[in-house]
Amino acid sequence: MDRSIQKNGLVNLAVALVIFLAAFGVTVFAGSLGGQAAAVFLGLGVLVTLVSWFQMRLEENERLEKLELDELARSRGASLFEAKDAGSFPARNAREQFEKYFVPGFTVLLLLLQAGGAWLLWYWSGKNPATLKADNAMQGLSLFGIFALLLFLFGRFSVTMARLEDNRLLRPGASFLLASAYVCGFTALGIAGAEARYPQADFWVARGLCVLLALLAVENVLTLVLEIYRPRLKGKVVRPLYESRIAGLLAQPESLFTTAAQTLDYQFGFKVSETWFFQACKRSVPVLLLVQFAALLLSTTMVFVNAGEEAVLEHFGRPVAVFGAGGHWKLPWPADRVYRFRTEQIQSFAVGYTPDAESEAANIVLWTVPHAKEQNFLVGNRSQSPAGTAGTNDAAGAKPVGLITVSIPVQFQITNITDWVYRNTTPEDFLESLATREVVHYFAGSDLNDVLSHGRLEAASALRDRIQTAANARDLGVKIIFVGLQDIHPPTGSDVAKTYENVVGAEEKRLATILDAEAAAIRTNALADSQSYTVTNVADANRVRLVTSAYARAAMFTNQIPAFEAAPSVYRQRLYLQNFAEATRNARKYILLVTNTQDVLIFDLEDKIREDLLNLSITNSP
């Protein structure tokens, strides 16, 4: 083996080791997930390069041993060195032992590292999806770019050397170096994406590299399985077990062109790969890549702002213009950057409640049923504030406060985008805090009963003015469009709201009781009126009857006198018998016809109950 190849292997090892250490440091410095995956890939490359370089050394020793033995054989005769025992060729034995035991063992180790690395990186990136440190990202980007360039140069040179010299042992390390160049390049792109407002780019690059590591592990498993069934032919040069075909393909994507060209040649029956078009395509790949890069850069010189949006243009970090809706030109990234905001869109937040889907869907909103996650606000209570002692605990310990629940949606628009963006880190949160403070302040200075009655009408307007004033005082750059008191009621908890509802019910009941009494009074008066009318009329009728009867009796008596005087006893007897018969017509009469007897007669004068009454059956009737 040529010594320069061995040196090349050693250089590859040194480069891989240095860049692995540097990449590891930069990864920690920049906090890049893609960098972590790239460092694992580079670490595997170091191991492969080391083992391949060691195997080169063994083969070189074997070659030197063979040369020495050939020289001795020529100078002393062949018979002395015809012995074929193992002890006669220590270098060859060492190489054979290495290939027989160490290489498969190393390949298994490589497999475990690839599979374990893929799993750990996947798990870690899932747990910490955003670890990129914004302060160090640009340095990380540039350093990974430089690593990519260095690895590309060394890897390309080694791959070419391996192909030209047809050295199978230089190829694995060279392929890994070249593949690592692309891995570092992708890592740099991931960081650039994260910096260019695609924060997930680094994460997805890391995930992609995890998949690549997993594929390498699968490839290793297949290689190991196939190695068991591979026919061992004496003198046949075998491919190193730890050499990855996938890494080779990554390192030399142009080999795809060669394979494709061969396939096309076979299919069409002539040399398609020698046609002008195919050759032009093959030659133009770097140019096309350059054009694509330029197009990508040029695309960052145009910006289209949607209707309802405004965008702040920063030139090297300094805001220089505000773009309205439409297309605009700017310098390419990263010189000019644009930050968009929805300025015309009406944005909103809620004070006093946290809306939830269930309550939003409800068609009926009741005080007594919680309709969102509501917050209680303290409010003054005049009825509990004796003059001069407001705010102090009275003997009973009662506080001059009440509690109410309010739901206040606040809607706003951004009117000054520069103030909105550059004065506060989280202007939405700040505005929400300001609004909540004004609401708390307002209700703390109000009376509970006022707020629940006439005060609610003026509260919304007063709150809108107060929030707008506070926002203006802090230069928030917003216009408060709407503040609504969509709900204000006593707290739902402990049935307080229900008690308030019961007051309304009690008032209704009071009116009902009064109306019932009025109805009863009307009835009583009417009955009394009719009764008095009846009494008077009956009295009047009695009077008439009495007088008329008196006149009639007098007239009749006057007429009886001549009859009586004519036959006093007969007339009396006649009158008596007439009246007796009439008067006793319905009376029960017992007549004793025997008067001269000593018998004792007993009359049972008890009233007999009628038999049919005794047979009555008693039933339950409603």
Added chain:
Amino acid sequence: MKKNAITIIIAAILLVIFVLLLFTFQVRQSEVVVVSRFLEPKRTINEPGLYLKWPWPIDSINRFDQRVQTFEDKFSETYLADNSIMLASVYVGWRISDAKAFFPKFPGGSAVDAQRQLETMLRSAKLESMGRHNLADFVNSDPSKLKFDEIEKEIQDSVQAQLAKNNYGITIEFLGIKRIGLPESVTQSVFDRMKAERTKYITDAQSQGEAQAAKIKSAAERKAADLVADATADATRIQGEGEAEAAKMLGVFQQNPQLAVFNLQLEALKNSMNQKSTLIFDERWSPFSIFQNLPANPTGK
């Protein structure tokens, strides 16, 4: 040859880009940057723009947000001057006013750590200031007696004094009381009192209704009694008039008192008889005396 030239151009462009990225840095309008040489802070840059630096690790860049950062402290319980207990939370707007002083005081210039320290100071100042005020300074139906602004200023001044004393490089831009409340047990008591207050109104309404109803009924009954009494008096009077007029006829009966009395007896007899009257007569009683002289039954004893 041409292919190599293109490759060299691409490599050169990429190298230039990477080198530029290593030797330059941008400062945004919203940022303040501390440039450290061999980890020693050297200069602070507040103005936005593009700046040069030596590549890492010679020069390192530490960026800080110089905008106002807002946070809200915990909703915590405290004693007031009148021995009331109240819960309150405040929100604070702070910003890094001196990045060079701020940077070494917190690990990595972490705003989160700074906020944690600030929250500790804030809580202490809040408890101290609130402890000097009564509940009525926070909640009062007379808004002119509220002291929100005064309390907020006290807390802000106290925290700012602490920050300035130890040169944290932080300025408090604003501070406001965001939430006030009562402990759970006191809240329950307030609920009970609010319910009792409403129950009082309910009882009041019910009692008023019942009282007014009773008055209405009483007045009606009184009026009814008046009416009936008047009518009864009229009836009595009318009856008296009838009696008086009927009495004028009594002289007629004096012509034959024996007959008049006999008539009255007969009338009394008629009026005293009804279906339940039982009369026992013997044969001597007219008209049953007729049985005395009748012939006896030939088959009888």
